[in-house]
Amino acid sequence: MQTAEIKSRFLQFFADRGHTIVPSASLVSDDPTVMFTIAGMVPFIPYMTGVVPAPYPRAASVQKCIRTNDIEEVGKTPRHGTFFQMGGNFSFGDYFKREAIEFAFTFLTTAEDEGGLGFDSKDLWVTVYKDDDVARDAWLEISDIPEERIQRLGAETNFWSAGKPGGPAGPDSEIFFDRGPAYGIDGGPATDDDRYVEIWNLVFMQYERGVDLGDGTFELLGDLPQRNIDTGIGLERIAFLKQGVENMYETDQVRPVLDRAAELSGKTYGDDAEDDVRMRVVADHVRSALMLITDGVQPSNEGRGYILRRLLRRAIRNMRLLGVETATFPELFPASMRAMRDAYPEVERDFDRTSRIAYTEEALFLRTLAQGTTIFEEAAASAHEQGAVIIPGDTAFKLHDTFGFPIDLTLEMAEEAGLSVNREKFDELMSEQRARAKADARSRRSALADLSVYSDFRAKGETAFLGYDELRLESQVLGLIVNGVSVPVARVGDRAEIILAETTLYAEAGGQDSDQGWISSPTGGFESTVVDVQRPVPGLIAHTVDVTLGEIAVGDTVETIVDEQYRRQANQAHSATHLIHAALRDTLGPDAHQAGSYNKAGYMRLDFNWAQPLSVDTRSEVEEIANNAIRQNHDVVTRVLPIDEAKALGARALFGEKYGSVVRMVDIGGPWSRELCGGTHVANSAQIGLVNLIGESSVGAQNRRVEALVGRDAFSEFAAERAVVRELSAGLKVPREEIPGRMHDLFASLKAAEKRIAELESAQLARQVPALLESAVDAGGSRLVAASIGNVHSADDVRRLALDLRERLGVDAAVVALAGVADGKPAIVVATNEAARERGAKAGALVKLAAGILGGGGGGKPDVAQGGGQDASKLPDALAAIRSELAGA
Template sequence: MKTAEIASRFLDFFEKRGHTIVPSASLVTDDPALLFTVAGMVPFIPYLSGDVPPPYPRAADVQKCIRTNDIEEVGKTPRHGTFFQMLGNWSFGDYFKADAIRYAWELLTTAESEGGLGFDPKDLWVTVYKDDDEAAALWSEIAKLPEERIQRLDKDTNYWSTGLPGPAGPCSEIFFDQGPAYGVDGGPATDDDRYVEIWNLVFMQYEISNVTSKYDFDIVGELPNKNIDTGMGLERIAFIKQGVQNMYETDQVRPVLDLAAELSGKTYGANHEDDVRMRIIADHVRSSLMLLADGVTPSNEGRGYILRRIMRRTIRSMRLLGVDGPTFPTLFAASRDAMAEAYPVVADDWERISQYAFAEERTFLRTLAAGSVILETAVAETRQSGGESIGGEQAFLLHDTYGFPIDLTLEAAEEAGLTVDRAAFDQLMQEQRTRAKADARARKRQLADTSIYREFRSLGETVFTGYTELEAESTVLGIIVDGVSVDRASAGQIAEIIVAETALYAESGGQVADKGIIVGPGYELEVLDVQKPVVGLISHTVAVTSGEVAVGLAASTIVDAANRRSARQAHSATHLVHAAIRDTLGRSATQTGSLNRAGYMRFDFNWGSALSPETRTEIEEIANNAVRDNLEVTTRVMSLDEATSLGAMALFGEKYGSEVRMVDIGGPWSRELCGGTHVSSSAEIGIINLVGESSVGASNRRVEALVGQDAFRELAAERAIVSQLTSSLKIPRDQLPARIADLAASLRAAEKKIAAFEARALADRAPALAETAVAVGPHRLVTASIGVAGSGDDVRTLALQVRERLGSAPAVVALGADVGGRPVVIVATNEAARTAGAKAGVLAKAAAAALGGGGGGRDDVAQGGGPDVSVLPAGLAAVRSTLERSAS
């Protein structure tokens, strides 16, 4: 039974039982405490928590998920994957335990010929929470399971909570027994791999508080509406139904595994370590494909960092299998073909997906080449110093800064007959993980709790009237101060205000929030920000400038008209620039992000190289031609399917409801899904002036523009500058570029002459400096401050010249200088001094310590520095005292 068929049977089963079939949400969640959709429940959290009224009483879905907390286990166990799919059925205050258990048992044990999954009841076990007598009795009654196959377990396995105050409840898990060949008898309580968990039924029935951990809390009462939240692992069902050993051998994953074996010349099943690598490749390629399909792009932070990490783990695993060249064009195409039946977007959007994937592979292969050079240097220095181990700090630097995997560092060190200080490396890694976890916990504490808005959202959605009016009359529904719901706020306080209707736009879709005021009887509020803390609710952060605002009072939301006008111009300009970019570069140059505020817009899009000046001019001209042509701007509300069938473009990672707002500028030329505010015709935009183009990551570019009056001011300022230059240089405007180029060339030539003169002047000081040498033990030592120098290289050159003049006897030279306002000390030693124990790197570190900075280098030449030039004499003195101690 194919994976897609299992999903289809699941959805058909629940649709026939009155469930609304909900499409999978994006892997990119809008939950601020999460980077990704890590579980099937994530899109339903607002409904399960009661923050948002559910749009249906019962639902079913197949949800895409990404989870990387167990990434090191991928490939080693039968069922750990970074990308997985959860089959779920949900009840929001509708049915409860009995029906949830009945539905699960019926679907699992109904024959395949009758639409079920065809499991033999004798192969199924269940667990319940130890105190949940009701669930145990229902399993006995409905499934006729004997008592020994209903096992009671503790909170750590059979109780669900988020680890925060709110809903919680016991759960019941269903396991498949793979048989005696896979382990010991005794059921899931043995925690043996023989028993595979396939379905978890969560009975969300209690409210908890005083939460000190995920399993330590107080139950304060029952929820007014009891919910059902279930999750069945699609990949786990698939590997059981397909008769294979693990999820990596199922039909959606195996093609990539087989290709990895073919490309490497390895045989799957012949070697355990190679098998693990092939399974990692199969899993990670699919995960990368699905993340790219949902708009995530490789980067060095956030979601992009996770994607980059799993893509680079893939490349590393191929390398460890003996394949050094590019493989993504083959591997990703195979994954695309395997996943396209379930997710057609991976084929429809292949041009964009492949562009990012292939560029990332090329980049990392270059990184590996560069890292290899750095590693070879570390190996050589370790050997030269007589060491046997590469330092953990060096290994961590390679890993953290250059992206060079520790596995390859270990492999290269072993080939060179060396080891790596793995304990030190692991300690640094652990410190980094600890910092990351602390940051994540802080983010979760700060952002995850939206329960304060629950009572306000239950009153209905906030009505936004700002598309057609700049003022709206309403009533104050709620006031929040310092995270607490209060009934009033007074002058001088900062508060959040909830009203029933508002004309003020809440930040979303790249458009920043409106400016404005809220006024009512006896009070006035300055609007500082407008946000949507939960779906359907608008909250205004305000400063109470006068009077006292209270719940129940009338409120008028008033938009700053001039600011809104400029914001509308900028947002509509963004749509024109997007269309112009696609006209110029092609359909693959799609939006990855934007920001619009009054008079300014920026637009991010996927593209692999910088735009030429000619291309920028062409994009700017196309956009301004659209302004000149006074194109009509129209908005229509329709179903998502209708909008996409008309060719409307959607932003990756953005969530859209069943109804969407489509914005046309000039008909289909610019047609996008957008909830922002816009001009009524393109001529209202005025002028679009592209002022910048830059890189914002691999295969990602950004253009920035000023719009309307701000664009005019910028052009007027440039005109004034040109006028000043033509007047000062007494030439026509069209000769300015050539004249400025001539002046710049003359300046560079003069700077070179000055640098050469300064270098000769420094070299002329070498004989006199050599004469100042004093005896320190067996060494002749020169220490001197040479004043201001153009660069550290100039000081280094002089130190080497002085060292040469001191002959073959042990000699040490330490010269200090002011380089750009910071102290620099260069230490140089000859071979005789090094034999006698004087190492330039050690002496430079001593100087750096005195200077309050850092330093080091080779044994023959090294450098130290710091922030304060006034302590330069102390740095030179530290060189002498360190040398004296080594000589005594």
């Protein structure tokens, strides 16, 4: 049974039983405390907690999920994967334990030709919470599973909670498949043996969770207002059992990548246990990366992007361990796309973009591997020269932290070089980094408001945004929040959140900053300045205000007033963002997808998928296309329609953005610029006025950013540039059109003068060579030239002269230590020949000694090293220290 068929059977079973079928949400979670959708219930959390009223009493979905907390177990067990699909059926105050158990048992054991999965109940085991007699009795009544295969377990395995006080909690019941005695010991799931594969978890949410009690448990505050059901069935686990294979990596959606990895490496899957694990890691991580990039995640060094980058690099590293050091993603990603496209057609539709991102990331990491390998080889050479057998832990950490080398890759390379790694020091540095990361995560979480404060307000309905057509209106105050607590009254001096029934003030969304404006009473007894407008939970708008006059109470009538000038300029900026996006596609092609944006009054920036900097001519072309669209005075047309209809019309959606079943589509110039957008806009493109591109930069290996001023701000920037041009014209005494030529001539003259000065300085240094050679003295059996050559143009002058002197001193043991002063800072270079190094003279060690005296640092290879410091007056002391060190040696 193919994985896609398991999915369709599951959804059909629950649709037939009155469940609303909900499409999978994005892998990018809406929850600000969670980077990814980690379970099927995540999109339903607002309904389970009661913050948002559930739109249906029961639902079912098959949700795409990503978890990386067990990433080190991937490939080693039959069930650990970073990407997986979780089927779930949910009840929001509707059915409870008995019905959930009956649904699960029926679907699992109904024959395949009747729409079920066809499991034999003799192969199933069940666990329940130790005190949950209701669940245990239901299993005995509904199923034919004998009592000895229904095990009671403790809270650590069979009691679920949302993880924080105030969230839902409750006992659960888990269903396991027994793979048979060939796979492990007898005794059921209580043994925690891989023989017993968990395939379904039924969570009975009925309590409100309290604080941790410090022993791994938590208090229960009482019953929830309504009891909920949350279940999760693992499609990959069901698939490997139904397909008769040994693990999830050998199922129909994963095995094609594993097989391609085997072909590329020349290995045979099943021949070597370690190689098998590596192939499974590659297959898992490539699929996970494919799904993440399809959902809009970009590789980066933080957050979600870092997780994606880690998955990609682990796949590359495991292909390397399999003996393949060239690029493999152009073979592996198409294999994964073909395996997943039946279940998720978007992976094929977006594959040009997805594959380009993956292939570029692989090329970058292969170059990074080359750089990191150089660092490692230097460290290995240094260890061998010093007679050491251990690579320092801080070197291994640098390779991990700076170059993305997993520790096992460093261990492998060290073993090949006959060395080991100071793993204890590496682990210490990793622990310190994790502690810093956890502290940062805790601080971010503590800064988030407890969203439960909004639940009563949201229960009264959605906040109606009427600001597309009106800039001011009267509305009723539904709630007030001060310092995170719901209050009846807000007074002068308070910073408060005001919840209204409707509003004209735009809440930050879709890249558009929130409106500026005021909320006041129609009678004039209350005034406040709006400082922010947000949607803390779906459907609810909260206005953060500073109260400047009087007081306001829940139930009062107030007026929302949008700052008309700010809104007009914000409309210009948002519409200009659409024009720039369309202009980029016209200029660069359809691969230039928007990857994010931000706009406010007078300013816009847009990030887009592109790996190369834009030339000056390309930037000018983009700017001209956008301004030409402004001059053509296109109507800006907005329509509200079903999302499928909008996409059929060619509307472009932002990757990673969340859209409902009904969307707002904005056209500027018809299909030329047609996007899904909830922001505010001008009525026609001429109202934008002017766009002035002021910047273009990199925001990642595969993303670029353009910035522009819009409207009045764009004109002011052009006026300022015109003033500069006038000043240059007057100063250079040439017309405006001749300024570039005159500047070119001036730069050429300056460059020629600098070249002449450098030649003179070089000649002056060369004249010192005979005297420096004459100054050579014996120091510990080596001829030593140690001298200061005075002021120099740069430290490179000192280096060139030192290397020249070393060559002139011949093959007998010789050391050159030269110092100079560049821009007021001392610089020192030490060069040794082979004979001197055999006598123990190492340039790096000598420079480090001297640089310490100068108040700085330095280092390098044993043959040549360079350093510097802060105190040029200590140069004689630094050179004397080198003489003493050599003499002592």
